[in-house]
Amino acid sequence: MAIATINPTTGEICQRFKALTPAEIDAKLAKAQGAFQAYRRTSFSQRRQWLENAAAILERDASKFAEIITTEMGKTHKSAIAEAEKSALVCRYYAEHGEQFLANEYTETQATESYVCYQPLGILLAVMPWNFPFWQVFRFAAPALMAGNVAVLKHASNVPQCALAVEAILEAAGFPEGVFQTLLIGAAQVEQVIKDPRVKAATLTGSEPAGASLASLAGQEIKPTLLELGGSDPFVVFPSADLDEAVAVGTVARTMNNGQSCIAAKRFILHEAIAAEFLEKLHLKFASLKIGNPMEPETDIGPLATEGILQDISRQVDQAVAAGAKVLLGGRPLDRAGHFYPPTILTEIPPGAKILQEELFAPVAMVFTVKDLDQAIALANDIPFGLGASAWTNDPAEQKRFIRDLDAGAVFINGMVKSDPRLPFGGTKRSGYGRELGLAGIRTFVNAKTVWLK
Structure with a gap:
């Protein structure tokens, strides 16, 4: 290059x-x-x-x-x-x-x-x-x-x-x-x-x-x-969580830096009891984000950094859709100058799809529904990465399980994964x-x- x-x-x-x-x-x-x-x-x-x-x-x-x-x-x-x-x-x-x-x-x-x-x-x-x-x-x-x-x-x-x-x-x-x-x-x-x-x-x-x-x-x-x-951080939400706060933070966690962060919330793992409500609110938040010139103060989402990154995410999303995933929002590069890709939500991603084991460096959220805590932790850990994880619950027992069993270098409870000079930062696995x-x-x-x- x-x-x-x-x-x-x-x-x-x-x-x-x-x-x-x-x-x-x-x-x-x-x-x-x-x-x-x-x-x-x-x-x-x-x-x-x-x-x-x-x-x-x-x-x-x-x-x-x-x-x-x-x-x-x-x-x-x-x-x-x-x-x-x-x-x-x-x-x-x-x-x-x-x-x-x-x-x-x-x-x-x-x-x-x-x-x-x-x-x-x-x-x-x-x-x-x-x-x-x-x-x-x-x-x-x-x-x-x-x-x-x-x-x-x-x-x-x-x-x-x-x-x-x-x-x-x-x-x-x-x-x-x-x-x-x-x-x-x-x-x-x-x-x-x-x-x-x-x-x-x-x-x-x-x-x-x-x-x-x-x-x-x-x-x-x-x-x-x-x-x-790299990372493909899970963002797990359970029924006792403050859903409005989780949606607001989750939107920032997935789309900050135009979606190009190793510790971004890339996989939203939702308990079935709140999945529909959370997804509806997340869709509204994503759809409200303003895409445009990053020099303008009202812009929320700017371009991806290079043409190669734009090509990569386009290929990854297209392959997921071909495998059976559904596009709830976005899913195609914008027809304009520059390297713009819109906030995108993918659902119903089938097991075995290649995208499940990859890192997505763009404002693309993958959404999953689980029945219980064991299933949530198993899905969260079923990746080659282990950088960060965010779990949303006000149940102390659930909090302890997430802290103990999520395989990551950092676990944040009811907060967005971020680096802080006062705390060590790094990952596990790949x-x-x-x-x-x-x-x-x-x-x-x-x-x-x-x-x-x-």
């Missing part, structure tokens, strides 16, 4: 970028390695100040950054502003808590003194996706830089201006030159980076094939990785491994060194 800004609202190619040569990549890694030797010795208080500066820049210029985000990948401008502000939040969180999270931990042994200290690894490679082009990077960068690591970013090829903007923000915040660098490279060039002995670890948020490829390359080099991959955010996030890429003194 060419490195370029292509406005998904119009299909217009705004700017093309030339990929780095192997020699240029090597030079950037040499710069990163040189920067690490000094940066690892900077104080927590200095790193804290730089992160706070970055947060201030993100908040001050949120609207400007949002325009870049929306132009490159199509999310609504108002949601892009919220993304920039959330990126500031994660910077402030690790600025405040990073030193405490990495403090020495003492244990009594036969030694005079024994403890664990946490030290940076060195250069980290981050391979990041286009759907949250600021947030995904900052949720990696804030803990990584606070821990004393340095980073190189290979961002998605359709958001190069976002990638360069993140680098510029961190430079303007005061981080030394070479501590965070954007590499404008294609997917095939990742191998050179991960195989370089100066690069010590890698993290990837993206597709299963991309994650498997990076993990394989890193494994050959005996380097640790963190993967956050949704990846490792955890970002919270205490776990800053300890992912450090050496937990055992110290024993006599």
Whole structure:
């Protein structure tokens, strides 16, 4: 895929970028390695100040950054502003808590003194996706830089201006030159980076094939990785739930970011006692959403990020319909410029349909009806993914069952699955491994060194 800004609202190619040569990549890694030797010795208080500066820049210029985000990948401008502000939040969180999270931990042994200290690894490679082009990077960068690591970013090829903007923000915040660098490279060039002995670890948020490829390359080099991959999150609703709230939250959970979120509510699993009422209300909510120019404040749904994604969802829905699924709403691309796909509801999807095992990256909701708790949990878990799950019930016994038995990295009861700097984030099964955010996030890429003194 060419490195370029292509406005998904119009299909217009705004700017093309030339990929780095192997020699240029090597030079950037040499710069990163040189920067690490000094940066690892900077104080927590200095790193804290730089992160706070970055947060201030993100908040001050949120609207400007949002325009870049929306132009490159199509999310609504108002949601892009919220993304920039959330990126500031994660910077402030690790600025405040990073030193405490990495403090020495003492244990009594036969030694005079024994403890664990946490030290940076060195250069980290981050391979990041286009759907949250600021947030995904900052949720990696804030803990990584606070821990004393340095980073190189290979961002998605359709958001190069976002990638360069993140680098510029961190430079303007005061981080030394070479501590965070954007590499404008294609997917095939990742191998050179991960195989370089100066690069010590890698993290990837993206597709299963991309994650498997990076993990394989890193494994050959005996380097640790963190993967956050796809999801097909269940949104389970039972009779004791507040249906109006569940419908309102479910609509946002499925259609936010134009439906392009790994933790979106993709499968609505409804108890038969409330299924008809819930579906009627969900249909009305979906039908009321305004599709249009994402720069306009009244727009709810903008375009999909690329033409390829539009083609993928069209194929997936067409295959489901051919297998016997019913389209309650939407189901066809809009006949207009840009990559627009309307809010869509699919029902009566037959067992064995291919779509049941796939991730849908568009505002398409699959709806199912179940008779009881056992059936709901079995259906929720019957996928290769295990990222998040949302269950709606006010019955304490049902809540405990969902928490215990839903096979996912996060279970939200009566709420929308979302990432929070204060809580670890990650999945199970083919949704990846490792955890970002919270205490776990800053300890992912450090050496937990055992110290024993006599």
